[in-house]
Amino acid sequence: MRRWNGWGDEQFSLELPAQGQGFLSERIGASQPLSEATLESVCAKVPDSRLPADATVDALIDTTPDTRVRYSRGQSLDDWLAMRSGEFKVFPDGVARPESSLDVQKLLQYAQANKIDVIPYGGGTSVAGHINPLAGDKPVLTVDMGRMNRLMDLDRESQIATFGAGTPGPLVESQLRAHGYTLGHFPQSFELSTVGGWVATRSSGQQSLRYGRIEQLFAGARVETLKGTLDIPSIPASSAGPDIREMILGSEGRVGLITEVKVRVSRLAEQESFHVVFFPDWDKARTACRKLVQNRTQLSMLRLSNAIETETQLALAGHPHLIGVMEKVLSLRGAAEGKCMMTFGLTGSKHQCASAKQEAKRICSEYKGVYTGTRLGKKWSEKRFTMPYLREALWQLGYAVDTLETATDWENVDSLLGLMENSLRTSLQSREESKNERAHVFTHLSHFYGQGCSIYTTYVFRVADSYDETLARWKHLKNTTSELIVRNRGTISHQHGVGKDHAPFLPIEKGELGMLAIRSLCTTFDPEGMLNPKTLIE
């Protein structure tokens, strides 16, 4: 069963190897976990539902406290602290589970007639507060799309698959693989997040170099709005005016509820492999990545860890003896202290993979990269979706983990990365209450474009002796660094969306007229602002 107060399946957990714990303790000090609330105690706090009875929808709506607790929060650190402390503050008044677009229409009519706010819910994996209900006078209905999880149609010739919007990653892939196809969209939240959620938040997957972001995969949709049904036809490309697809992408529930999604799928590739290269320093490593992508080398994924992330990953990996041997060999070949680990993926026909591998190795060696084969890459691909479980292991040791991510032009990557890491590393010390606290901060680049790349920074810090102070530390780190990002030519999010947490920073990125355009889109479809209020736009 799904964990009620954290990530993923209760039955699965990762353990931090002993030397990993030592590594963190050395850098930011040993820590103690905070005590946790029980599900029972939280359920006891759930107030009566304010949803009025209505025969047309009652069978679809669950108002039991257990359910309302489970749908109250996402996966941001703010959410974690609320779930662990039991201080949820707000719960939705009920959770609807529609089985069809018609059910969704009924729910919207019910909500509109009774002045109920509506929150669309996919996998509940938001790390930006997308699905959190707000305190207020109006009842809140969360609409879980999870029963609409089928492959409804597969056009093999056009390679277009139609899914119910609530289909989660594993069900997307298993239903397609049965026919020999793949979507190829693998965000780290893959285990739980849904195709509708990916569209609504402009998600990006680990193999976007081959398959594209969800923007490129999204071909059409059915969206239930308060003004009626918006059908977006699937057309390969068009010059006929502004693209309606692009108005739904990133709309985060403010325009309507996506009920069906058409996506561009691919035949399963003949081959797939992941390769690891170590570079002697950051500058060479980053330049090699830029050259690879600007050269259009046919890679399916690319990821570059900076020196601290490389060191952290090797320390947390376990197998200290094996890693020690590898590091000696690397050191002899020029990748010692300060080395940076790059992972690249090859996916395609045998011919394409062989050709791209040759080109990739040539470019890497121009920048003194030491190619180490597929062993570490295989490990990465096996663990690619389990990383979120590490958060649980660290939490139990008294460490809070969060990430901040953006994308910017190549010319600005080093500067912005430096500002972000520095801000996260030093901000706690500027507060009297945490002046002796350090954060352990490391970064990778994970999505690459000719123009620039994403910057994905992880920070680990000790929980305080209270939830309130822990939350205050996190807010300080998050808000200080988020403002830095948008003031320095970064986007407030490359792959996590805006939600409520990033909404205050969006106007700095989009400007007054950009916000005017977005606000006008939302109010055109939802004049009273009853769909996911305060999400995307404050």
Next chain:
Amino acid sequence: MRRWNGWGDEQFSLELPAQGQGFLSERIGASQPLSEATLESVCAKVPDSRLPADATVDALIDTTPDTRVRYSRGQSLDDWLAMRSGEFKVFPDGVARPESSLDVQKLLQYAQANKIDVIPYGGGTSVAGHINPLAGDKPVLTVDMGRMNRLMDLDRESQIATFGAGTPGPLVESQLRAHGYTLGHFPQSFELSTVGGWVATRSSGQQSLRYGRIEQLFAGARVETLKGTLDIPSIPASSAGPDIREMILGSEGRVGLITEVKVRVSRLAEQESFHVVFFPDWDKARTACRKLVQNRTQLSMLRLSNAIETETQLALAGHPHLIGVMEKVLSLRGAAEGKCMMTFGLTGSKHQCASAKQEAKRICSEYKGVYTGTRLGKKWSEKRFTMPYLREALWQLGYAVDTLETATDWENVDSLLGLMENSLRTSLQSREESKNERAHVFTHLSHFYGQGCSIYTTYVFRVADSYDETLARWKHLKNTTSELIVRNRGTISHQHGVGKDHAPFLPIEKGELGMLAIRSLCTTFDPEGMLNPKTLIE
């Protein structure tokens, strides 16, 4: 100097080889050209300008009749008939030539204060009535962006170039090539069309397989609107809400005037070549194209002519003896009557070109394609931008030529192509006045996606003995077939935009709520509808 009543430079013309004329005459009958109006006679009809004097902008505005004639019309067949007959009907009241964004701001303030409609003008190459002024009580000011034609900035690391929006294709490429870069955007209108026009109409270039459509090349912009300046920052990718870039792409002047454009450029490739393959029949040829693109073979362009286009092109090419020899050889190798010509481009590193060539040849040979090398491909690439001049040659022989284009999913390509060709071939006969007229109709597929492709159909018919009846014939062909396209899952335009000619068909494609979204975007920025009225939205 630019032709005042047709395409391109007055000094350049193409001649139709003798057997080309015979070929057409055999199919649709010999014809006689219509008599043409002179520039002088048209200038004499230009009424006084209704623009009020204003010291802040007077120096920017030209109200001479000659200029107003030259900016009245684009390149649709409707425009040609107006220009050749001299029946322009409407002229703009003046043409402004701003040199900066500040000039554009002044012009907008002037227009707003004096209730003047504004038409933004790039290269004037629209084939859908984008830049035509409409009759009405309000004065009309055409704003030619042509003086804003410089490369303003080149960020080599991020491969971002900033251009004045009025920069035409040749100046885009020559300014970039001086630094070793290319944009790689080559619509057939390349000689005259501008980077701002490409963005405003969602243009697509011949090498979109490598470089992408303008949607992929467009990174950011400065847009002068009636609400102020909209700055769209350049970010490689973002999940932060709906994409403002995508609201400007295809906005066709209704949101504001694009004054600066940031585009994603590439290093000039090591190699480029164009190769021709003949297939024995359409089905094999089309399938080979689909396999090539769904296999992600790294081609830079791909074009497939159907059997009639192949036959027409070979007949119109001249060199009957050489072509005859080639056809004999092809016939021996299985590509005889009904053969279809495919051209593919390879652009990239030597390694990439060699690898892609090998893969492309293998896939083509699976479908019985006969590879003929680069000789015909070289001819194609030499003539790629001169094709519009052929219209002039045909006009002088009494033939009108026009094209209709769309894109649709693979599964629908054959069906829609058949409907389009059949409609164009038979529609004239359904009118009493043209019941004995035939059209010569042929098609190629020119832009390819995993999901589908564009369909580009050319039709040639005899001019009638009057301009009015010729126009009536064209309108009948155009409107009947356009409606067919949108009623059968095609977009009203894959690369020509909406303009005024396609506006009546857009609501069928976008649906009521799609139109609501677009209309709301336009009225948010231009509540009184003074920017390019009736374009995009009727």
